[in-house]
Amino acid sequence: MEIIRHELQRPSVFIDEAKLSIDYVPPNLPHREEHLRKLTQLFRGVIETPGQVSQKVIIIGNTGSGKTSVTKLFGKLLCEVAKSHGFNLVYVHVNARRERTEYMILNKILSAFQTGIPLRGLSTQELLSIILEYIESNNLYLLVTLDELGVFLKRRGEEILYLLSRTVDDQLNAQQRISLIGISRDPLFGFILDPSTWSTLQKNVLYFNRYDSCQLRDILEFRVKAAVLDGAVPTSTIDLITDIAAASGDARYALELLYNAGKVADEKGVLRILPEYVRSAKAFITPEIRREVLVDLSLHRLFLLLAVCRLLKSSEDAYITTGDLEARYELICEEYARSPRAHTQVWTYIQDLVGLGVLTSKISGAGQRGKTTLVSLPDIPAAVLECELELLLEKRRVGAKGGRRN
Numbered sequence: 001m002e003i004i005r006h007e008l009q010r011p012s013v014f015i016d017e018a019k020l021s022i023d024y025v026p027p028n029l030p031h032r033e034e035h036l037r038k039l040t041q042l043f044r045g046v047i048e049t050p051g052q053v054s055q056k057v058i059i060i061g062n063t064g065s066g067k068t069s070v071t072k073l074f075g076k077l078l079c080e081v082a083k084s085h086g087f088n089l090v091y092v093h094v095n096a097r098r099e100r101t102e103y104m105i106l107n108k109i110l111s112a113f114q115t116g117i118p119l120r121g122l123s124t125q126e127l128l129s130i131i132l133e134y135i136e137s138n139n140l141y142l143l144v145t146l147d148e149l150g151v152f153l154k155r156r157g158e159e160i161l162y163l164l165s166r167t168v169d170d171q172l173n174a175q176q177r178i179s180l181i182g183i184s185r186d187p188l189f190g191f192i193l194d195p196s197t198w199s200t201l202q203k204n205v206l207y208f209n210r211y212d213s214c215q216l217r218d219i220l221e222f223r224v225k226a227a228v229l230d231g232a233v234p235t236s237t238i239d240l241i242t243d244i245a246a247a248s249g250d251a252r253y254a255l256e257l258l259y260n261a262g263k264v265a266d267e268k269g270v271l272r273i274l275p276e277y278v279r280s281a282k283a284f285i286t287p288e289i290r291r292e293v294l295v296d297l298s299l300h301r302l303f304l305l306l307a308v309c310r311l312l313k314s315s316e317d318a319y320i321t322t323g324d325l326e327a328r329y330e331l332i333c334e335e336y337a338r339s340p341r342a343h344t345q346v347w348t349y350i351q352d353l354v355g356l357g358v359l360t361s362k363i364s365g366a367g368q369r370g371k372t373t374l375v376s377l378p379d380i381p382a383a384v385l386e387c388e389l390e391l392l393l394e395k396r397r398v399g400a401k402g403g404r405r406n
């Protein structure tokens with residue numbers, strides 16, 4: 001008790017660190033006003049003539065360019081506007097990397113209504129029918145954002161888009177109740193889709209450019225005000241973070257640097273976030289592999305990734321074979337007292353990790369017997385990632401025993 005009390009009483013540079021968390025959506029998003037305006041224009045019909053039209057919009061942009069925050073804020077505001085126009089709009093933001101199947105996505109949508117309907121053993125079609133009936137009988141309108149849609153479509157194809165839109169198109173004179181926003185990081189998103197699907201969506205694409213260093217500075221200063229003690233962040237620190245993050249134009253990376261540097265300051269008991277703390281923080285942040293992606297990975301995918309790290313760490317080669325990977329994976333399963341998945345399943349997991357950009361792969365060239373797939377990590381030190389994975393696995397071990405991930 002003493003220890004906890006003492007720790008809680010220690011001064012901190014943060015006044016509200018939740019305001020720097022991944023899920024927090026600030027009420028203002030500097031330098032994204034134009035995108036909010038554009039979205040509003042695209043959804044004008046949905047608000048002014050509800051039921052007559054629905055809308056589908058695609059957002060494309062790099063990591064940390066504000067796609068998720070802008071749509072979440074837009075969804076929230078649009079619901080308020082709908083209310084003032086006398087109808088009920090429900091906004092559901094689905095992370096389609098986390099909700100890996102059509103069923104999981106629909107389930108997520110339905111859970112937003114809090115119907116209390118027991119869902120065990122339903123088929124995807126039945127789930128969809130329940131959603132449609134529910135919104136029809138309660139006279140609701142729905143705006144669904146499918147975030148990380150590119151990743152999902154590559155794995156599952158376009159069925160989810162048909163499920164959520166064709167149902168409406170099929171019924172003559174039916175009220176148009178479901179609108180969609182799809183978000184992707186993939187600049188070639190159009191190529192993932194069937195050309196005919198793309199041609200209908202193409203006119204409603206919004207591109208989010210990377211933030212430049214001036215914009216990143218504004219964003220940082222704005223977020224510093226909300227989260228950190230007044231005067232605790234010298235300009236030199238903001239400069240350094242801006243310089244580091246400007247290369248990728250990634251606001252999340254900038255905020256993560258700030259947050260972690262603040263943690264270093266707290267550890268040292270210093271009430272200022274000095275540039276040196278940013279440098280220390282940088283060594284432990286890997287912008288190429290997002291922490292939020294790792295957190296969502298299932299246990300065996302984490303095992304595989306850990307196996308890659310350990311192999312690469314001690315290897316002279318830049319790539320490893322999937323055969324070596326599988327052998328090492330089995331050792332790790334043993335270490336964590338889990339039975340390894342079958343070969344074909346492991347193969348799907350590897351493909352998955354490649355799809356998420358967490359692993360890179362290539363086919364072996366000349367000189368090697370037969371053709372085999374080789375895998376590696378994007379440009380990050382295996383040892384840093386290994387550390388992070390071990391921590392994450394430890395947390396899982398301590399935390400939820402069981403749960404839906406396996």
Ligand SMILES: Nc1ncnc2c1ncn2[C@@H]1O[C@H](COP(=O)(O)OP(=O)(O)O)[C@@H](O)[C@H]1O
Nearest residue numbers: 029030032063064065066067068069219251252
């Ligand atoms: N214009 C902005 N103003 C303030 N914070 C921002 C802005 N754009 C992004 N952020 C912050 O940066 C982080 C990444 O933004 P996010 O919307 O998740 O990006 P994306 O979805 O494009 O990867 C979030 O913490 C978000 O709050």
Ligand SMILES: [Mg+2]
Nearest residue numbers: 067068069147
């Ligand atoms: Mg996002």
